[in-house]
Amino acid sequence: xAQTEQFISEGIKxxxxxxxxxxxxxxxxxxxxxxxxxxxxxxxxxxLPKFEIVEDVQFMILRYLSKExxxxxxxxxxxxxxxxxxxxxxxxxxxxxxxPFIEDIRKRFQTxxxxxxxxxxxxxIVWNALETFDGRADTLSSQVDIYExxxxxxxxxxxxxxxxxxxxREASLSNKVLMLMQxxxxxxxxxxxxxxxxxDVKDQLLKMRTLYGQILEDINNLMNLLISFSAQLQTM
Numbered sequence: 001x002a003q004t005e006q007f008i009s010e011g012i013k014x015x016x017x018x019x020x021x022x023x024x025x026x027x028x029x030x031x032x033x034x035x036x037x038x039x040x041x042x043x044x045x046x047x048l049p050k051f052e053i054v055e056d057v058q059f060m061i062l063r064y065l066s067k068e069x070x071x072x073x074x075x076x077x078x079x080x081x082x083x084x085x086x087x088x089x090x091x092x093x094x095x096x097x098x099x100p101f102i103e104d105i106r107k108r109f110q111t112x113x114x115x116x117x118x119x120x121x122x123x124x125i126v127w128n129a130l131e132t133f134d135g136r137a138d139t140l141s142s143q144v145d146i147y148e149x150x151x152x153x154x155x156x157x158x159x160x161x162x163x164x165x166x167x168x169r170e171a172s173l174s175n176k177v178l179m180l181m182q183x184x185x186x187x188x189x190x191x192x193x194x195x196x197x198x199x200d201v202k203d204q205l206l207k208m209r210t211l212y213g214q215i216l217e218d219i220n221n222l223m224n225l226l227i228s229f230s231a232q233l234q235t236m
Contacts (some may be wrong), residue, residue, distance in 0.1 A: 001078070002017075002018040002019070003016070003017050003018075003020070003024070004106065005013065005017045006106065006109070006110060007187070008091070008109050008115070008116040008117075008118070008120075009116055009117065009119055010086075010115060011026045011089065012090065012091070012115075012116075012117070012118060013091070014090075014091045014092075014106070014109070014118075014121060015028070015090070015091070015092045015093070016092075016093045016102060016106060017092070017093065017094045017095070018093075018095060018096075018097070018098060018099075019096050019097065020094060021041075022040075023042065025039050025043065026039075028092060032085070032090060032092065033055065033057070034054075034057055034085055034092075035054045035055060035057070038054050038059060039085075039094075039184065041132075042061065042094060043083075043094070044177035045076055045096065046076055047081055047083075048061070048063065048075065048177070048180050049061055049062055049063055049177065049180040049181045049183060049184055050180070050183055050184065051183050051184040051186075051187045051201075056083055056087065057086070057087055058085070058087065058187070059083070059084065059085050059086075059189070059191065060084050060122075060184040061081060061082070061083050061084075061184075062081070062082045062084065062125070062126060062135060062181065062184065063079040063081055063082070063129070063135055063177050063180075063181070064079060064082065064099070064128075064129035064130075064132040064133075065078060065079055065132040065133045065174065066080040066100075066132075066192055073169060074173070075173050075176065075177055078170065078173060078174065079174075079177055080095065080096060080097060080099070081095065081096065082094070082095045082099065082102070082125065083095070084122060084125070086118045087118070087188050088117070088118060088145070089118075090118070091118040091121055091122065093125070095139065095168050099181075101125075101128035101129070101132070102128075103126065104128075104173070105121065105124045105125060105186055108124075109121060110159035112121060114218065117191065117194070119188065119190065119191065119194055119197075120194060120197060122188075123188065123194070123197040123198060123200075123201050124197075126181075126184070126185065126201050126205050127182075127197075127200060127201050130178070130181065130190050130199060130204045130205055130208050131202070131204065131209075133156075133174055133177075133178065133208045133212070134172070134207075134208065134211070136170075137174075137208070137212060137215065138209040140167055140170065140171055140215050141211070141214075141215055141218075143163075143167055144164075144167060144215060144218050144219055144222065147160050147163060147164055147167075147222060148218070148222055151222055151225055151229070154178050154229060160226060161223065161226055162223060164219050164223055164226070165206070166220060167215075168218075168219045168220075168223070171212050171215045171216050171219065172216065173213040173222060175187055175209065175213065175216060178205065178208050178209050178212060179209070181205060182205065185201055185202060185205060188201070
Protein backbone atom coordinates (compact mmCIF):
# COMPACT_ATOMS: atom_id res chain seq x y z
CA UNK A 1 0.00 0.00 0.00
CA ALA A 2 1.52 3.31 -1.04
CA GLN A 3 0.22 6.76 -1.81
CA THR A 4 2.07 9.62 -3.44
CA GLU A 5 0.78 13.15 -3.86
CA GLN A 6 2.19 15.97 -5.93
CA PHE A 7 1.04 19.15 -7.60
CA ILE A 8 1.36 19.07 -11.39
CA SER A 9 0.27 22.69 -11.59
CA GLU A 10 -0.87 25.32 -9.14
CA GLY A 11 -3.92 23.91 -7.36
CA ILE A 12 -3.97 20.66 -9.39
CA LYS A 13 -3.02 17.61 -7.35
CA UNK A 14 -2.12 14.14 -8.62
CA UNK A 15 -2.79 11.32 -6.13
CA UNK A 16 -1.30 7.98 -7.11
CA UNK A 17 -2.45 4.92 -5.11
CA UNK A 18 -0.78 1.52 -5.25
CA UNK A 19 -2.82 -1.38 -3.83
CA UNK A 20 -4.96 0.83 -1.54
CA UNK A 21 -7.08 -0.56 1.27
CA UNK A 22 -10.87 -0.31 1.27
CA UNK A 23 -10.56 2.42 3.92
CA UNK A 24 -8.18 4.44 1.75
CA UNK A 25 -10.51 4.09 -1.23
CA UNK A 26 -13.46 5.20 0.89
CA UNK A 27 -11.50 8.25 2.04
CA UNK A 28 -10.68 9.17 -1.54
CA UNK A 29 -14.34 8.86 -2.48
CA UNK A 30 -15.34 11.19 0.33
CA UNK A 31 -12.60 13.77 -0.20
CA UNK A 32 -13.05 14.11 -3.97
CA UNK A 33 -16.79 13.43 -4.16
CA UNK A 34 -16.34 10.28 -6.22
CA UNK A 35 -19.04 7.71 -6.72
CA UNK A 36 -18.32 5.17 -4.00
CA UNK A 37 -19.81 2.39 -6.10
CA UNK A 38 -17.59 3.21 -9.10
CA UNK A 39 -14.46 3.48 -6.95
CA UNK A 40 -15.10 0.15 -5.25
CA UNK A 41 -15.99 -1.41 -8.58
CA UNK A 42 -12.75 -0.22 -10.17
CA UNK A 43 -10.78 -2.30 -7.66
CA UNK A 44 -11.97 -5.54 -9.29
CA UNK A 45 -9.12 -6.97 -11.40
CA UNK A 46 -11.17 -8.24 -14.34
CA UNK A 47 -12.35 -4.89 -15.76
CA LEU A 48 -11.55 -4.08 -19.37
CA PRO A 49 -10.70 -0.64 -20.80
CA LYS A 50 -13.61 1.79 -20.73
CA PHE A 51 -14.64 5.40 -20.15
CA GLU A 52 -17.44 6.95 -18.07
CA ILE A 53 -18.48 10.32 -16.67
CA VAL A 54 -20.02 10.16 -13.21
CA GLU A 55 -21.17 13.38 -11.54
CA ASP A 56 -18.75 15.56 -13.56
CA VAL A 57 -15.79 13.28 -12.76
CA GLN A 58 -14.29 11.49 -15.74
CA PHE A 59 -13.31 7.90 -15.17
CA MET A 60 -11.36 5.49 -17.33
CA ILE A 61 -9.79 2.08 -17.04
CA LEU A 62 -6.63 1.24 -18.97
CA ARG A 63 -4.74 -2.01 -19.24
CA TYR A 64 -1.04 -2.50 -19.90
CA LEU A 65 1.03 -5.58 -20.71
CA SER A 66 2.56 -6.87 -17.50
CA LYS A 67 4.22 -10.12 -18.60
CA GLU A 68 6.52 -10.28 -21.60
CA UNK A 69 8.09 -13.69 -21.04
CA UNK A 70 5.11 -16.01 -20.59
CA UNK A 71 2.16 -16.90 -22.78
CA UNK A 72 -1.13 -16.30 -20.97
CA UNK A 73 -4.60 -17.57 -21.72
CA UNK A 74 -6.65 -14.65 -20.35
CA UNK A 75 -6.43 -10.87 -20.51
CA UNK A 76 -6.04 -10.75 -16.73
CA UNK A 77 -2.99 -13.05 -16.91
CA UNK A 78 -1.05 -10.91 -19.35
CA UNK A 79 -2.18 -7.39 -18.41
CA UNK A 80 -2.69 -5.21 -15.35
CA UNK A 81 -5.26 -2.48 -14.80
CA UNK A 82 -5.02 1.24 -14.06
CA UNK A 83 -8.11 3.15 -12.92
CA UNK A 84 -8.08 6.92 -13.44
CA UNK A 85 -10.43 9.56 -12.01
CA UNK A 86 -9.98 13.15 -13.10
CA UNK A 87 -11.36 16.62 -13.59
CA UNK A 88 -9.56 19.80 -14.59
CA UNK A 89 -8.65 20.21 -10.90
CA UNK A 90 -7.39 16.80 -9.77
CA UNK A 91 -6.09 13.45 -10.98
CA UNK A 92 -6.28 10.12 -9.15
CA UNK A 93 -4.60 6.96 -10.43
CA UNK A 94 -5.20 3.58 -8.76
CA UNK A 95 -3.38 0.36 -9.57
CA UNK A 96 -2.80 -2.95 -7.82
CA UNK A 97 0.95 -3.30 -8.30
CA UNK A 98 3.96 -1.07 -8.80
CA UNK A 99 3.91 0.37 -12.31
CA PRO A 100 7.37 1.59 -13.39
CA PHE A 101 6.22 3.88 -16.17
CA ILE A 102 3.84 5.74 -13.84
CA GLU A 103 6.73 6.34 -11.45
CA ASP A 104 8.82 7.65 -14.37
CA ILE A 105 6.02 9.99 -15.46
CA ARG A 106 5.52 11.20 -11.90
CA LYS A 107 9.21 12.06 -11.59
CA ARG A 108 9.15 13.79 -14.96
CA PHE A 109 6.36 16.10 -13.88
CA GLN A 110 8.15 16.78 -10.61
CA THR A 111 11.11 18.29 -12.41
CA UNK A 112 9.56 20.21 -15.30
CA UNK A 113 9.02 23.93 -14.84
CA UNK A 114 6.04 24.16 -17.20
CA UNK A 115 2.72 23.56 -15.38
CA UNK A 116 0.80 20.53 -16.62
CA UNK A 117 -2.89 19.81 -17.06
CA UNK A 118 -4.51 16.57 -15.96
CA UNK A 119 -5.05 15.70 -19.63
CA UNK A 120 -1.33 16.01 -20.37
CA UNK A 121 -0.42 13.59 -17.58
CA UNK A 122 -3.10 11.08 -18.57
CA UNK A 123 -2.04 11.16 -22.21
CA UNK A 124 1.50 10.28 -21.11
CA ILE A 125 0.12 7.39 -19.06
CA VAL A 126 -1.96 6.10 -21.98
CA TRP A 127 0.97 6.35 -24.41
CA ASN A 128 3.21 4.37 -22.06
CA ALA A 129 0.50 1.78 -21.40
CA LEU A 130 0.31 1.19 -25.15
CA GLU A 131 4.09 1.07 -25.42
CA THR A 132 4.21 -1.97 -23.11
CA PHE A 133 2.78 -4.06 -25.97
CA ASP A 134 5.62 -3.19 -28.36
CA GLY A 135 8.40 -5.47 -27.12
CA ARG A 136 6.10 -8.48 -26.86
CA ALA A 137 4.91 -7.92 -30.42
CA ASP A 138 8.53 -8.16 -31.61
CA THR A 139 9.00 -11.39 -29.63
CA LEU A 140 5.84 -13.00 -30.99
CA SER A 141 6.70 -11.93 -34.53
CA SER A 142 10.16 -13.50 -34.21
CA GLN A 143 8.61 -16.72 -32.93
CA VAL A 144 6.27 -16.82 -35.92
CA ASP A 145 9.27 -16.39 -38.25
CA ILE A 146 11.02 -19.35 -36.60
CA TYR A 147 7.97 -21.58 -37.01
CA GLU A 148 7.52 -20.42 -40.59
CA UNK A 149 11.04 -21.64 -41.35
CA UNK A 150 10.27 -24.98 -39.69
CA UNK A 151 7.00 -25.34 -41.59
CA UNK A 152 8.76 -24.76 -44.90
CA UNK A 153 11.17 -27.52 -43.94
CA UNK A 154 8.22 -29.82 -43.11
CA UNK A 155 9.31 -30.35 -39.47
CA UNK A 156 7.02 -31.81 -36.76
CA UNK A 157 3.70 -30.26 -37.89
CA UNK A 158 1.79 -31.28 -34.75
CA UNK A 159 4.15 -29.43 -32.41
CA UNK A 160 4.13 -26.40 -34.68
CA UNK A 161 0.34 -26.22 -34.78
CA UNK A 162 0.11 -26.28 -30.98
CA UNK A 163 2.78 -23.61 -30.59
CA UNK A 164 1.15 -21.39 -33.19
CA UNK A 165 -2.20 -21.76 -31.45
CA UNK A 166 -0.73 -20.43 -28.18
CA UNK A 167 0.92 -17.51 -29.95
CA UNK A 168 -2.34 -16.75 -31.74
CA ARG A 169 -4.23 -16.85 -28.44
CA GLU A 170 -1.95 -14.31 -26.81
CA ALA A 171 -1.86 -12.05 -29.87
CA SER A 172 -5.67 -12.15 -30.00
CA LEU A 173 -5.93 -11.17 -26.32
CA SER A 174 -3.54 -8.26 -26.76
CA ASN A 175 -5.34 -7.15 -29.90
CA LYS A 176 -8.66 -7.18 -28.04
CA VAL A 177 -7.24 -4.99 -25.26
CA LEU A 178 -5.85 -2.58 -27.84
CA MET A 179 -9.20 -2.44 -29.60
CA LEU A 180 -10.96 -1.63 -26.32
CA MET A 181 -8.40 1.09 -25.54
CA GLN A 182 -9.92 3.01 -28.44
CA UNK A 183 -12.90 4.04 -26.31
CA UNK A 184 -11.04 6.01 -23.61
CA UNK A 185 -8.74 7.49 -26.24
CA UNK A 186 -11.73 8.73 -28.25
CA UNK A 187 -12.86 10.77 -25.23
CA UNK A 188 -9.84 13.05 -25.20
CA UNK A 189 -10.84 16.51 -26.37
CA UNK A 190 -7.58 18.45 -26.27
CA UNK A 191 -7.22 22.01 -25.12
CA UNK A 192 -5.11 24.36 -27.27
CA UNK A 193 -1.56 23.04 -27.32
CA UNK A 194 -2.51 19.46 -26.38
CA UNK A 195 -3.33 18.34 -29.92
CA UNK A 196 0.15 16.84 -30.62
CA UNK A 197 -0.08 14.70 -27.46
CA UNK A 198 -3.48 13.33 -28.48
CA UNK A 199 -2.19 12.58 -31.98
CA ASP A 200 0.86 10.79 -30.52
CA VAL A 201 -1.46 8.52 -28.52
CA LYS A 202 -3.63 7.80 -31.56
CA ASP A 203 -0.54 7.04 -33.64
CA GLN A 204 0.76 4.75 -30.91
CA LEU A 205 -2.54 2.84 -30.79
CA LEU A 206 -2.55 2.48 -34.58
CA LYS A 207 1.02 1.18 -34.51
CA MET A 208 0.25 -1.47 -31.88
CA ARG A 209 -2.95 -2.62 -33.56
CA THR A 210 -1.09 -2.88 -36.88
CA LEU A 211 1.69 -4.96 -35.29
CA TYR A 212 -0.70 -7.42 -33.67
CA GLY A 213 -2.95 -7.51 -36.70
CA GLN A 214 0.04 -8.50 -38.83
CA ILE A 215 1.04 -11.21 -36.34
CA LEU A 216 -2.46 -12.68 -36.43
CA GLU A 217 -2.53 -12.58 -40.23
CA ASP A 218 0.87 -14.31 -40.44
CA ILE A 219 -0.19 -17.00 -37.96
CA ASN A 220 -3.44 -17.69 -39.80
CA ASN A 221 -1.59 -18.03 -43.10
CA LEU A 222 0.96 -20.34 -41.50
CA MET A 223 -1.68 -22.52 -39.84
CA ASN A 224 -3.53 -22.84 -43.16
CA LEU A 225 -0.26 -23.85 -44.80
CA LEU A 226 0.31 -26.47 -42.11
CA ILE A 227 -3.15 -27.88 -42.64
CA SER A 228 -2.48 -28.06 -46.39
CA PHE A 229 0.83 -29.85 -45.86
CA SER A 230 -0.79 -32.32 -43.45
CA ALA A 231 -3.53 -33.06 -45.98
CA GLN A 232 -0.89 -33.69 -48.65
CA LEU A 233 0.94 -36.12 -46.39
CA GLN A 234 -2.25 -38.06 -45.69
CA THR A 235 -2.93 -38.54 -49.41
CA MET A 236 0.56 -39.77 -50.18
